[in-house]
Amino acid sequence: MPSVSSVVYGALTCPECAAALPSQALVPEKDELCPGCRVPIRGRVFRAWSTPEPQSATVSDRALEGEAVCFFHPSNRAALPCDSCGRFICTVCELRVGSRHLCPVCLGNGLGKQKLPEIISKRFLWSFAAFWIGLMPLIAILMLWPVLVITGASAIIVALIGWNRPGSLVRGRQHWAAVVGILLGLAQLGVAFGIFSIIQAARSR
């Protein structure tokens, strides 16, 4: 979901009507009326509100004789090791991903192969694709029975393709949905061939 309004610095604003909230308006235990939209609102302001944004480093300290240096900038003093590969990096190279500090190479590799769970913003749930492909045609069985051959086979194929693919970040692979998808796919094939057999038998009479 996109952000709904911009921040007006200097005054905390209502997220919907952007009216400035009165002093001490945000209390987690009690509703207060927004002066603009007159809607009860409660909450909490944290220390980060009044803390200035940390400026990203553009200039790093020059390394002195005998000091550890950045892997990518040999003239810069190393600030910390990369949490992934362990290479020393300076403040220019340091990239913060969640609570980890990565070097540009590790972040680039992580972006490319989606190895870093912190940067994944979307996942296709293969097991649920199999589940829905298995279920939906059975609901509309009377109208769609010839399509059951395609969708039934698709449900099984999708379930098998997605069996080892990464699943939900919070719920894991959820193989149960894929298994149900396979069973529903087999059911579709059974129903389709059953209807086909009945029609053939009726025609042959």
Next chain:
Amino acid sequence: MSSDPTPTPAPVHHKLPGGGVHWTGRGKLWLGDDHLFEVTTLFVVESYRRFFFREIKALTVRRTKARLIWALVLGGLGLLFALVTAGFAWSGFKSSAVEVRPLMYGMAIIFAPLAVLCLTLLGFNLALGPSCRCYVLTATGWHALAAPSRLGPAVQVQARIIPIIEAAQGGAPDSETAAPYQGTS
């Protein structure tokens, strides 16, 4: 030394109370070790947003009229279906033509489950409590969360995450640091 990043173990998330349904999908909040994790599921696609504790400037829970609107819609439909059911049943009961009775009773049997469904959903809607929308303020502005959409779970979520956010930011804001965000209305 390999240039590949070490594959990190999947982060552990703990489910937070409450959920929400919007046109963007079904929302749920999870608690990560250093962030609030919003998961929105739309059929076969899960979308994720992370709000890191140290970057959250404010949290708000704003009441909405969703509960009232749903109550009016479901109550109206439930009442309508109940009246239609009663009308068909009464017509069947009073009808002198024997061949009309099954039709009337059949129509009553069709509409009765719809009335029961609407009134059951109305009961659930009322039992879930007042509706609300949660927002998180970060450096990029206010972000509406997909969950929780009811006040009870929203208050529980707040009670659980406020101490965690304050701990991540080095404590609660004192009156001096609070000054910049106090409005002037």
